[in-house]
Amino acid sequence: xxxxxxxxxxxxxxxxxxxxxxxxxxxxxxxxxxxxxxxxxxxxxxxxxxxxxxxxxxxxxxxxxxxxxxxxxxxxxxxxxxxxxxxxxxxxxxxxxxxxxxxxxxxxxxxxxxxxxxxxxxxxxxxxxxxxxxxxxxxxxxxxxxxxxxxxxxxx
Amino acid sequence: xxxxxxxxxxxxxxxxxxxxxxxxxxxxxxxxxxxxxxxxxxxxxxxxxxxxxxxxxxxxxxxxxxxxxxxxxxxxxxxxxxxxxxxxxxxxxxxxxxxxxxxxxxxxxxxxxxxxxxxxxxxxxxxxxxxxxxxxxxxxxxxxxxxxxxxxxxxx
DNA sequence: GTCAATTTACTCGGATAGAGTGTGTCCGAGTGGCGAAGG
DNA sequence: CCTTCGCCACTCGGACACACTCTATCCGAGTAAATTGAC
Numbered sequence: 001x002x003x004x005x006x007x008x009x010x011x012x013x014x015x016x017x018x019x020x021x022x023x024x025x026x027x028x029x030x031x032x033x034x035x036x037x038x039x040x041x042x043x044x045x046x047x048x049x050x051x052x053x054x055x056x057x058x059x060x061x062x063x064x065x066x067x068x069x070x071x072x073x074x075x076x077x078x079x080x081x082x083x084x085x086x087x088x089x090x091x092x093x094x095x096x097x098x099x100x101x102x103x104x105x106x107x108x109x110x111x112x113x114x115x116x117x118x119x120x121x122x123x124x125x126x127x128x129x130x131x132x133x134x135x136x137x138x139x140x141x142x143x144x145x146x147x148x149x150x151x152x153x154x155x156x
Numbered sequence: 157x158x159x160x161x162x163x164x165x166x167x168x169x170x171x172x173x174x175x176x177x178x179x180x181x182x183x184x185x186x187x188x189x190x191x192x193x194x195x196x197x198x199x200x201x202x203x204x205x206x207x208x209x210x211x212x213x214x215x216x217x218x219x220x221x222x223x224x225x226x227x228x229x230x231x232x233x234x235x236x237x238x239x240x241x242x243x244x245x246x247x248x249x250x251x252x253x254x255x256x257x258x259x260x261x262x263x264x265x266x267x268x269x270x271x272x273x274x275x276x277x278x279x280x281x282x283x284x285x286x287x288x289x290x291x292x293x294x295x296x297x298x299x300x301x302x303x304x305x306x307x308x309x310x311x312x
Numbered sequence: 313g314t315c316a317a318t319t320t321a322c323t324c325g326g327a328t329a330g331a332g333t334g335t336g337t338c339c340g341a342g343t344g345g346c347g348a349a350g351g
Numbered sequence: 352c353c354t355t356c357g358c359c360a361c362t363c364g365g366a367c368a369c370a371c372t373c374t375a376t377c378c379g380a381g382t383a384a385a386t387t388g389a390c
Contacts, residue, residue, distance in 0.1 A: 001242040002334070009266045010248060024362060032248040038336050044364065057343035058361045073269060086157040086242075092166060092188040098307045103300065109292040110165045113229060117280035124273035136265040144259065151254045158373070180323060194375050200325065213382035214322045 002081045004042040007034055009076055011043065012051070012130050013137070016068040017145045018152050024061035027152060042080055049079035068134060074125035087114040158237045160198040163190055165232055167199065168207070168286050169293070172224040173301045174308050180217035183308060198236055205235035224290060230281035243270040 011028050025043055029036035043062050046052040053065040064071065089111035094104060137144055167184050181199055185192035199218050202208040209221040220227065245267035250260060293300055 001244075003244075003246070004335090005243065006246060006248060006266065013266075026362090031252050031254055033251045034248065035336060037338075040363075041336090041365095047363090054363060055343090056341090056361090056363050058345055058359095060343075060362050062363090073273070087161065088159075090159065090162060092162060092190065095190075096186070096188045098187055098303065100297075100299070100303065103297045106296045109289050109296070110162065110169075112292070113281075113284050113289055116284075117229070117277050120280045121273050121277035124276045125269075128269050128272075133265050133269055136268070140262045140265070141256075141259045143256070147254065147256065160374090182323090191375060193377075196324075197326095197375090203324090210324060211382090212322090212324050212380090214320095214384055216323050216382075218324090 001077075004038070004045075005077055005080045007032070007039055008042045008046060008080050009073065009130075009133070011039070012046075012064065012068075012071065012076060013134055014148055014152070015052070015062065015064050016130055016134055017148045018063075019149075020063060021152075022055045022059065022061035022063045023152060027061070031148075031151065046076065046079045049075065051075050051079055064130075068130040071130045072126045073128045073130070073133070074122055076130075077125055085115065085118055087111075087118065089114075157233075160194070160201075161233055161236045163188070163195055164198045164202060164236050165229065165286075165289070167195070168202070168220065168224075168227065168232060169290055170304055170308070171208070171218065171220050172286055172290055173304045174219075175305075176219060177308075178211045178215065178217035178219045179308060183217070187304075187307065202232065202235045205231065207231050207235055220286075224287040225285050227286040228282045229284050229286070229289070230278055232286075233281055241271065241274055243267070243274065245270070 010032065014028065014031065015023060025040040026036045028034075028043070029039045043052060043054070047054040047062065047065075050065050051071055052062045054060070054062050089108050091104075091108065093099060093108060134145075166188065170184065170187065171179060181196040182192045184190075184199070185195045199208060199210070203210045203218065203221075206221050207227055208218045210216070210218050245264050247260075247264065249255060249264060290301075
């Protein structure tokens with residue numbers, strides 16, 4: 001999986017704690033000392049997926065496009081990593097001299113088994129919102145949200 | 157995900173239907189018109205993971221190392237694709253001037269959420285054996301097993 | 313005819329090139345704010 | 352003092368190199384069978 005997914009989720013949490021203000025890529029990148037231009041690429045992808053909203057020009061940057069309760073981890077992962085299945089059946093059973101056209105109408109059992117597992121993965125990701133992860137962090141590290149807000153305010 | 161996974165699972169099913177006989181890579185590859193040398197690479201990985209047993213020399217080849225009921229799809233996927241998690245937390249929260257050493261002992265909430273989803277995926281794969289997939293195929297396409305056996309017998 | 317040594321053909325196994333995708337960087341288009349000039 | 356115009360700095364957005372993994376291939380080590388020769 002793309003490493004940018006980690007950056008994207010962390011940035012979404014930070015943006016959620018910051019609130020409605022738009023934050024430029026450079027600030028978000030500086031918080032974790034990430035390469036700004038590359039993080040920008042990930043944020044662009046999130047904007048295309050309507051997870052973030054982007055504003056150009058001075059005082060511009062990114063902010064959440066929706067409240068964190070409405071953003072699932074699946075949304076973020078799909079935006080960065082694409083929503084194509086990890087396992088893709090290429091129907092090799094139809095190749096070779098032993099292939100039987102009569103069976104093509106039936107679904108490939110291997111593909112079905114793989115899709116079932118992947119569906120379970122997607123369901124778990126879709127069942128957890130950014131707000132849920134925020135709540136988990138606030139429970140184990142209550143000081144973090146304020147600390148984040150202060151840091152982004154101070155370096156505004 | 158590695159495309160070789162598809163080839164590997166199909167080959168495991170074929171080997172299961174064939175029985176105890178060892179089958180060389182070239183035959184298994186010819187069945188689906190796959191590049192033999194590359195399929196061999198995948199089968200080697202399965203042998204290293206003790207999913208297949210390999211025999212060198214004339215009349216050699218591969219066979220299942222265990223009965224199909226004891227081989228899960230997770231075993232096959234892990235052998236080919238590796239068993240490292242797709243999402244790997246690089247702890248970027250520890251980087252940057254705002255990082256707080258006090259929080260390092262607590263687990264990363266994002267990592268936990270991702271691992272939870274991936275665990276669901278692994279559980280689904282580990283819950284389905286090669287024998288289960290064989291049964292599904294035999295239910296929808298009863299003629300396949302005999303057809304496979306005959307093809308590999310004829311071209312022996 | 314039986315046995316043993318040798319040759320032979322076959323298979324796995326790892327080492328070796330080429331293509332595609334992820335990683336990282338750079339520069340241009342657009343935009344809002346700021347300041348200067350004029351009324 | 353207020354308004355308007357033009358300049359400027361800032362930000363996103365996409366276009367451009369680099370690296371790494373996946374894909375594909377080839378050749379050598381080892382092995383079991385087949386062959387040949389002697390007894």
